[in-house]
Amino acid sequence: MKPTECSFLFWPMSIAAPPRTQYEAVIGLETHCQLSTATKIFCGCPTTFGAPANSQTCPICLGMPGVLPVLNATVLEYAVKAALALNCQIAPHSKFDRKQYFYPDLPKNYQISQYDLPIAQQGWLEIELVDEQGQSSRKRITIERLHMEEDAGKLVHAGADRLAGSDYSLVDYNRAGVPLCEIVSGPDMRSGVEAAEYAQELRRILRYLGVCDGNMQEGSLRCDVNISVRPVGSPVFGTKVEIKNMNSFSAIQRAIDYEIERQTQALEAGERIRQETRLWEEGSQRTISMRSKEGSSDYRYFPEPDLPPIELTPAQIDHWREELPQLPAQKRHHYEEVLGLSAYDARVLTDERPAAEYFEATVAAGADPKQASNWISGDITAYLKAHKLDIQALPLRPAGLAELLGLIQAGTISGKIAKELLPELLSQGGSPLALVEAKGLTQLSDPAALEAIIDELMVAHPRELEQYRAGKNKLFGFFVGQVMKKTGGRADPRLTNDLLKAKLEG
Numbered sequence: 001m002k003p004t005e006c007s008f009l010f011w012p013m014s015i016a017a018p019p020r021t022q023y024e025a026v027i028g029l030e031t032h033c034q035l036s037t038a039t040k041i042f043c044g045c046p047t048t049f050g051a052p053a054n055s056q057t058c059p060i061c062l063g064m065p066g067v068l069p070v071l072n073a074t075v076l077e078y079a080v081k082a083a084l085a086l087n088c089q090i091a092p093h094s095k096f097d098r099k100q101y102f103y104p105d106l107p108k109n110y111q112i113s114q115y116d117l118p119i120a121q122q123g124w125l126e127i128e129l130v131d132e133q134g135q136s137s138r139k140r141i142t143i144e145r146l147h148m149e150e151d152a153g154k155l156v157h158a159g160a161d162r163l164a165g166s167d168y169s170l171v172d173y174n175r176a177g178v179p180l181c182e183i184v185s186g187p188d189m190r191s192g193v194e195a196a197e198y199a200q201e202l203r204r205i206l207r208y209l210g211v212c213d214g215n216m217q218e219g220s221l222r223c224d225v226n227i228s229v230r231p232v233g234s235p236v237f238g239t240k241v242e243i244k245n246m247n248s249f250s251a252i253q254r255a256i257d258y259e260i261e262r263q264t265q266a267l268e269a270g271e272r273i274r275q276e277t278r279l280w281e282e283g284s285q286r287t288i289s290m291r292s293k294e295g296s297s298d299y300r301y302f303p304e305p306d307l308p309p310i311e312l313t314p315a316q317i318d319h320w321r322e323e324l325p326q327l328p329a330q331k332r333h334h335y336e337e338v339l340g341l342s343a344y345d346a347r348v349l350t351d352e353r354p355a356a357e358y359f360e361a362t363v364a365a366g367a368d369p370k371q372a373s374n375w376i377s378g379d380i381t382a383y384l385k386a387h388k389l390d391i392q393a394l395p396l397r398p399a400g401l402a403e404l405l406g407l408i409q410a411g412t413i414s415g416k417i418a419k420e421l422l423p424e425l426l427s428q429g430g431s432p433l434a435l436v437e438a439k440g441l442t443q444l445s446d447p448a449a450l451e452a453i454i455d456e457l458m459v460a461h462p463r464e465l466e467q468y469r470a471g472k473n474k475l476f477g478f479f480v481g482q483v484m485k486k487t488g489g490r491a492d493p494r495l496t497n498d499l500l501k502a503k504l505e506g
């Protein structure tokens with residue numbers, strides 16, 4: 001909004017200056033996800049990460065003349081499943097196009113992608129934000145389109161010493177032809193937190209489906225951010241800036257927050273925002289200009305003549321839809337609304353599908369959901385991290401955990417004893433009840449036996465007893481501790497409390 005230059009003439013001095021313009025950010029993400037197929041999108045070369053340079057290539061992915069690409073059927077299946085999980089409309093007729101540009105990592109001088117008829121459009125995903133008070137809010141982010149394409153190779157800048165004549169780059173075509181699906185969100189996000197949560201939810205969904213491993217360090221999931229800032233309430237978008245080079249969710253969040261601040265300050269100073277591509281610099285925690293971008297490049301797209309159009313029947317789409325697993329958002333809703341977990345706990349448990357399934361199996365075996373959630377998110381997760389184990393490989397199975405929690409609930413053992421038994425159960429598995437019996441650890445809940453112990457203690461600690469009776473209430477804990485010491489932690493805590501109270505007060 002242009003400030004009205006003459007407004008001060010009519011502004012009486014006693015009234016404050018007009019309110020400062022409030023700005024809001026408009027953010028959209030373009031995400032490239034590598035589909036986890038064993039072979040490339042148009043040839044039979046393997047897609048293994050980290051193989052020796054150019055060892056996974058053939059005439060097709062090297063773009064030799066006269067070769068013909070053939071679409072990998074699993075790529076189509078994975079792309080459609082991802083699109084269905086994102087609530088997209090699947091196109092019954094779709095096609096590939098050539099996107100033409102020159103770059104040394106692109107052997108054909110064009111990339112096979114999808115242009116005007118992508119495989120899917122018009123979907124959405126739901127993000128859930130939990131604030132510091134534990135309050136959660138849900139928001140739908142639209143998905144504009146999802147399409148399939150091939151990846152390019154990788155340039156390795158081997159030398160940069162121009163004077164010594166070692167200024168050259170090497171190219172590795174192992175990645176050329178690796179299948180990607182590009183997912184474009186609507187401009188629906190307003191903050192770094194929302195964008196980071198969108199990217200995380202997208203990764204979760206793809207991992208639940210098993211169509212992408214979501215490894216950002218290896219480049220399996222790459223996010224580009226489009227961001228502009230405008231006065232709140234303005235119907236038009238500001239000039240957008242693209243940010244690249246973020247390889248973690250926190251980097252996405254910080255880069256966006258930095259950029260919102262930078263653009264807002266520029267607008268407030270009356271500057272014009274340049275349309276450009278900026279890079280996130282992790283070291284200095286800022287974005288820097290990479291190149292200006294006036295208008296969009298002309299890639300001279302045209303339909304790929306070597307690949308037939310893609311025709312999908314409703315029966316095929318339905319079949320893939322039926323194979324979809326329950327997705328993270330559905331699980332979160334169920335955990336919160338049916339099982340009574342907090343939004344925070346539901347989020348932690350559903351982050352990875354195997355942990356969610358372990359939790360559900362524990363509850364199905366009779367465990368209390370809240371208890372199961374605490375144990376899985378707490379001690380069990382810590383154990384898995386310390387031992388670099390997957391929950392699927394954990395010797396303590398869900399039925400065993402349910403049995404252990406049942407023993408606490410029934411008063412057979414205390415929570416403290418259960419924690420002591422846990423390392424052995426986690427590493428060996430087996431029946432918690434059998435272990436408790438073998439070690440003679442069942443809880444002491446015979447009032448007569450506990451009373452006898454308390455009597456002994458009162459005789460052994462007359463000074464403490466006298467002080468307690470004189471009003472030093474803190475000493476109650478001392479007696480509880482003595483009972484626990486005497487019984488090896490097996491005394492029923494509630495019964496101990498009741499009996500001690502009665503006895504100490506005389």
Ligand SMILES: [Zn+2]
Binds near residue numbers: 057
């Ligand atoms: Zn190949």
